Amino acid sequence: MKHILKFIYILLISVLLISCDKNNEAPTIDPLDGYTKLKEGYALGASAKVEIWGKKNFFMGYNNLVVVLYDSLNLKEKITDAHIHFMPLMTMGMGAMAMQHTCPIENPDETDTNDVFPGAVAFVMPTTADGTWKLGIAVHNHKYDKEGEANFDITVDNPETSVLTVFTALAPDNNKLVLSILEPSKPKVGINDIEFTLHRKASMMDWPADDSYTIEITPEMPSMGHGSPNNVNPVSSGNGHYKGKVNFTMTGEWKINVLVKKDGNLISKDLYFNITL
Amino acid sequence: MRKNFVIVWLVVLPILSMAQIADSSKIWPTVITLQEVKVSADLPLNNSDVVDFYRTNHFATLDNINARLDGMALIKRGAYALEPQLNGFSGGQLNVTIDGMRMFGACTDKMDPITSYIEPSNLKSIAINQGTNGSINGCNIGGSVDLCLMEPNQKSLNPYASSLGFGYESVSKSKNVLFSIASIKNKWAWGFDAVYRKNENYRSGDDQIIPFSQFQKANLHAVVKYTPDDIQNYKLDLLYDDARNVGYPALPMDVGIARASLMAFEYQLNNKNQLKAKIYYNTIHHVMDDSKRDSLYILDSNTDGKSDSVYMRMDMPGKSSTLGAYVQFVLPWNERNRLLVKADNYTHNSLAEMTMHMRYPGSALVPSMYMQTWPQMLRNVSGIFLQNTTFVSQKLQIMMNGRLDYNMDILQSQYGQEQFSVFNYSLSKKQSKLVKSLNLSVQYYLLKSLSMVTTMGYSERMPTIGERLGFYLYNAYDGYDYIGNPYIKPEKSNYFRLAFQFSRPKIKTNFSQSFSYLRNYIMGVTDTQIPAMNFYANGIRVYQNIPSAKLYSTDLQVLFNPINSLSFYLNSKFTMGELGSGEPMPLIPPLNTVFAAQYQKGKFMLQAECENSLAQNRINLNYGERQTPSYTIFNFKSGYTFKLFKYALDASLGVTNILNKAYYAHLDWGRIYRPGRSLEMFLKYSF
Numbered sequence: 001m002k003h004i005l006k007f008i009y010i011l012l013i014s015v016l017l018i019s020c021d022k023n024n025e026a027p028t029i030d031p032l033d034g035y036t037k038l039k040e041g042y043a044l045g046a047s048a049k050v051e052i053w054g055k056k057n058f059f060m061g062y063n064n065l066v067v068v069l070y071d072s073l074n075l076k077e078k079i080t081d082a083h084i085h086f087m088p089l090m091t092m093g094m095g096a097m098a099m100q101h102t103c104p105i106e107n108p109d110e111t112d113t114n115d116v117f118p119g120a121v122a123f124v125m126p127t128t129a130d131g132t133w134k135l136g137i138a139v140h141n142h143k144y145d146k147e148g149e150a151n152f153d154i155t156v157d158n159p160e161t162s163v164l165t166v167f168t169a170l171a172p173d174n175n176k177l178v179l180s181i182l183e184p185s186k187p188k189v190g191i192n193d194i195e196f197t198l199h200r201k202a203s204m205m206d207w208p209a210d211d212s213y214t215i216e217i218t219p220e221m222p223s224m225g226h227g228s229p230n231n232v233n234p235v236s237s238g239n240g241h242y243k244g245k246v247n248f249t250m251t252g253e254w255k256i257n258v259l260v261k262k263d264g265n266l267i268s269k270d271l272y273f274n275i276t277l
Numbered sequence: 278m279r280k281n282f283v284i285v286w287l288v289v290l291p292i293l294s295m296a297q298i299a300d301s302s303k304i305w306p307t308v309i310t311l312q313e314v315k316v317s318a319d320l321p322l323n324n325s326d327v328v329d330f331y332r333t334n335h336f337a338t339l340d341n342i343n344a345r346l347d348g349m350a351l352i353k354r355g356a357y358a359l360e361p362q363l364n365g366f367s368g369g370q371l372n373v374t375i376d377g378m379r380m381f382g383a384c385t386d387k388m389d390p391i392t393s394y395i396e397p398s399n400l401k402s403i404a405i406n407q408g409t410n411g412s413i414n415g416c417n418i419g420g421s422v423d424l425c426l427m428e429p430n431q432k433s434l435n436p437y438a439s440s441l442g443f444g445y446e447s448v449s450k451s452k453n454v455l456f457s458i459a460s461i462k463n464k465w466a467w468g469f470d471a472v473y474r475k476n477e478n479y480r481s482g483d484d485q486i487i488p489f490s491q492f493q494k495a496n497l498h499a500v501v502k503y504t505p506d507d508i509q510n511y512k513l514d515l516l517y518d519d520a521r522n523v524g525y526p527a528l529p530m531d532v533g534i535a536r537a538s539l540m541a542f543e544y545q546l547n548n549k550n551q552l553k554a555k556i557y558y559n560t561i562h563h564v565m566d567d568s569k570r571d572s573l574y575i576l577d578s579n580t581d582g583k584s585d586s587v588y589m590r591m592d593m594p595g596k597s598s599t600l601g602a603y604v605q606f607v608l609p610w611n612e613r614n615r616l617l618v619k620a621d622n623y624t625h626n627s628l629a630e631m632t633m634h635m636r637y638p639g640s641a642l643v644p645s646m647y648m649q650t651w652p653q654m655l656r657n658v659s660g661i662f663l664q665n666t667t668f669v670s671q672k673l674q675i676m677m678n679g680r681l682d683y684n685m686d687i688l689q690s691q692y693g694q695e696q697f698s699v700f701n702y703s704l705s706k707k708q709s710k711l712v713k714s715l716n717l718s719v720q721y722y723l724l725k726s727l728s729m730v731t732t733m734g735y736s737e738r739m740p741t742i743g744e745r746l747g748f749y750l751y752n753a754y755d756g757y758d759y760i761g762n763p764y765i766k767p768e769k770s771n772y773f774r775l776a777f778q779f780s781r782p783k784i785k786t787n788f789s790q791s792f793s794y795l796r797n798y799i800m801g802v803t804d805t806q807i808p809a810m811n812f813y814a815n816g817i818r819v820y821q822n823i824p825s826a827k828l829y830s831t832d833l834q835v836l837f838n839p840i841n842s843l844s845f846y847l848n849s850k851f852t853m854g855e856l857g858s859g860e861p862m863p864l865i866p867p868l869n870t871v872f873a874a875q876y877q878k879g880k881f882m883l884q885a886e887c888e889n890s891l892a893q894n895r896i897n898l899n900y901g902e903r904q905t906p907s908y909t910i911f912n913f914k915s916g917y918t919f920k921l922f923k924y925a926l927d928a929s930l931g932v933t934n935i936l937n938k939a940y941y942a943h944l945d946w947g948r949i950y951r952p953g954r955s956l957e958m959f960l961k962y963s964f
Contacts, residue, residue, distance in 0.1 A: 189648070190695030223635045223643045229807040230701050247699040249749070249810065252633070252646030276644050 031114040035066055039152045043139040046148030047072045048079055050137050058156045060126045061163035062180035062197055067108060067117040067137060079141055080112040086121050087136030104178055104199035104207040106239065122180050122197065124166050126158035161274050169267040176201040179260065181273045187248060189277060194246040196234055209240025216259040219246050223253065251277040339392050347405060348832050348850055350866040353945040355525035356449065356479060357492040358393035362944065364407065364791060364830035365852040365865050366419020369741035370768065373422045374414045377555065378541060383563035383597035385629045385650045385743055385750045388525060394518040394537035396496040398455060398470045401425045408791055409736035409772040412680040412714040413619060413662050417738045418770035418795065426514055428500050429459045429466035440963040448955030449479035466502040481950030482939030489524030489531055512543040527947030528753045530591070533566030552606040560598035567591055588636045595629035595651065613669070619662040627742055628653040650748050652693020657685045672722040680714040684739045696748055697763060704763050712737040712767050726781050732774040737767040744799055744820045749810045754946050755901040756815040759801050766822050769796040785836045792829050797822035825857035842878045853895065863900035866943050867893035880918040887911050893943040908940035921962070929959040
């Protein structure tokens with residue numbers, strides 16, 4: 001009996017090890033895994049075809065967007081050396097009353113990552129009846145040293161659960177700030193990475209990242225009236241990103257209360273994000 | 278609280294004599310002197326009077342019998358499924374087995390000790406070993422309780438015996454039906470017994486109906502035995518127990534269904550080696566149910582401070598199964614020495630889950646909340662036990678035993694691993710540990726009728742799954758949620774016992790003292806860093822090793838037969854426990870004494886019993902204990918055996934708690950009054 005059980009264990013463990021090995025031999029990474037193509041068009045003057053890939057349609061919040069460039073003269077060839085600039089633009093109202101603004105962006109690096117250009121745009125509001133978004137992609141094709149722009153009319157959805165909030169900092173800061181939650185994108189019971197971005201509205205057309213704030217989090221399960229232990233407050237990792245750890249003890253609806261501070265002073269009020277596991 | 282005196286003899290006496298040595302009847306003279314009692318505990322038997330009484334007592338639940346045993350107390354959460362406690366030890370500190378088979382309850386809240394899946398009608402006897410000495414079936418520190426399943430007796434004169442019985446108790450409108458049948462033919466013997474019980478909410482001594490004290494259950498047991506020749510036999514046992522709608526007034530939940538099944542196959546070779554081999558499998562499915570409870574809670578909202586009411590339901594199913602085998606044999610390696618060897622292995626698989634569904638009035642159900650209160654785990658234990666008995670002289674016998682258990686815990690649930698990352702644990706999938714036990718026991722005859730038994734021992738025990746990986750297990754006693762400690766160390770005990778046994782034809786006495794010095798005592802310690810999970814929980818307690826704790830117990834039993842038809846029995850037990858900090862250990866019963874007198878002449882029996890418990894003032898406030906007042910209750914029982922168509926009809930009439938006293942014992946959770954005065958009627962027809 002013992003021997004049989006031991007044998008079974010050894011067998012099981014070896015099967016596990018073997019299967020682990022296989023997983024470790026993961027082949028080439030598909031940079032577009034999990035992404036779908038949202039838009040495609042030509043950047044006139046840059047000899048480039050532009051494709052925009054996202055995890056889902058554009059939404060109010062921090063959108064991870066991947067730009068894929070093809071040589072418009074030879075559509076089978078990807079352009080891997082280019083300078084890409086996101087130019088989102090919201091137009092509100094009509095005619096003379098129209099008002100325009102952009103939103104926080106993270107332009108891709110000049111060098112490609114696995115042949116594509118990942119970046120991000122944090123749309124600060126959804127498309128509405130009197131507000132429309134356009135997304136411009138400026139491309140500097142280093143291959144031919146040509147510049148051009150592709151423009152897309154896009155619809156920005158309003159997600160069921162808010163992942164971005166625009167708020168005005170309390171005095172003395174008084175800045176208008178954009179706080180987005182990036183992670184956990186796939187929340188699970190146990191320890192999770194939590195990541196925020198914080199951008200400041202310098203002007204209608206300039207929303208730079210800001211690393212000068214501090215963020216504190218308190219997860220809470222409102223229906224149970226409890227939180228979770230051993231959370232790690234996010235700290236700035238540069239470029240407006242703040243990374244920490246959040247713990248969920250069970251599935252269900254969690255609320256992550258967020259405090260934003262500047263020089264030790266609390267400048268936010270009633271900020272939170274809901275996460276359902 | 279029904280009791281009968283004879284059952285106490287039947288069960289206690291063999292244990293008295295066998296308390297130290299379970300299997301050495303040839304060597305220990307006390308066993309020989311009491312042999313007739315031990316034999317008469319075998320059923321069905323030659324002595325019909327004893328059979329009748331024993332069976333009458335099958336109306337009692339196993340809990341009622343346990344309450345009368347040496348050193349045993351019961352932790353009570355409801356009218357059913359009381360948890361045995363032996364000299365202050367309970368749960369994972371004790372080793373409760375069925376014919377040496379391991380079986381584990383599937384409830385994270387200890388609502389189903391395995392004694393709840395066994396009925397007295399399933400049993401032949403109960404063997405108790407005190408302290409570290411009870412390690413034959415597994416390392417433990419508190420002792421062992423082995424429940425021996427009933428089997429048809431080939432030596433019986435009556436080849437065919439069956440009975441049908443009905444019982445009624447007024448206090449809970451309890452209806453009981455018992456049936457048993459056994460047949461022996463040539464080399465084959467088989468037996469079958471069935472019990473059905475249905476109790477409604479009982480009435481306490483202050484004439485209140487105690488809600489959620491109902492239960493109903495059915496139990497079936499079948500056994501087939503094949504004896505090809507004089508020295509060999511094969512036995513197959515099948516047991517099925519199904520309890521439904523079991524109320525637990527002291528807990529926030531009841532049990533919808535608790536179902537156990539057990540299969541065992543045994544081979545015995547009764548030559549000088551007394552070989553016994555067994556393979557078994559058992560499984561338990563346990564589902565808690567709060568659908569009949571008022572589940573409206575008032576919640577203070579964190580954000581706006583306003584009170585809000587919510588409705589909550591919890592699904593809490595638990596599963597537990599055990600597959601195991603053992604082989605044991607005796608090596609009489611010389612005239613004075615006998616070595617018992619036992620090797621065993623079992624694999625226990627358990628999983629308990631909790632899903633909470635919550636609704637605020639007027640709004641939709643919030644997303645359900647799920648957790649694994651016992652993440653799926655497989656525990657495999659391989660053990661070897663050796664016991665050598667040396668017969669030095671007529672006056673002196675020495676027994677030594679030791680056990681090694683290799684314990685392997687394999688966490689099978691990724692979810693469980695992730696759950697525990699919340700507490701900054703990175704759990705390894707596998708954890709193994711070696712636990713051991715070593716004991717020395719000496720019996721010395723000071724006089725022909727007076728012997729002294731001294732036992733010294735050391736033992737360790739593995740933490741239970743709940744103590745290692747329990748995840749927010751609510752304890753209704755202290756109101757805290759308990760969290761396991763994956764790297765908790767085994768509990769250790771140094772044990773010393775001194776017992777005097779005095780045996781004369783008319784009087785038999787056992788007086789014992791035992792002392793345990795515990796290290797790495799496992800106990801929940803409040804952790805203020807972890808927020809409480811629930812709005813009704815007081816906070817979080819994490820299982821920790823307390824450096825030291827002490828337990829002291831003393832027991833006295835006297836059986837006195839001044840004349841043949843009259844007998845008196847006294848059983849007095851006292852336990853004291855103290856944590857290293859000097860605080861009293863929680864859940865320790867005060868001095869409890871049962872005194873019974875029985876008159877039996879021919880077919881007529883009369884019995885009076887008095888149970889007294891002193892107040893418990895040594896309490897652990899930190900655990901939420903409060904003082905418990907003393908109580909004394911009186912019970913009365915009578916019986917008469919009629920002849921009906923040449924078969925026996927037993928009629929029994931009794932009153933328990935004659936004075937209708939409103940009382941509870943210290944180990945009763947929730948300080949809920951026990952049943953008040955109750956009239957009991959039993960009828961059993963044997964044919």
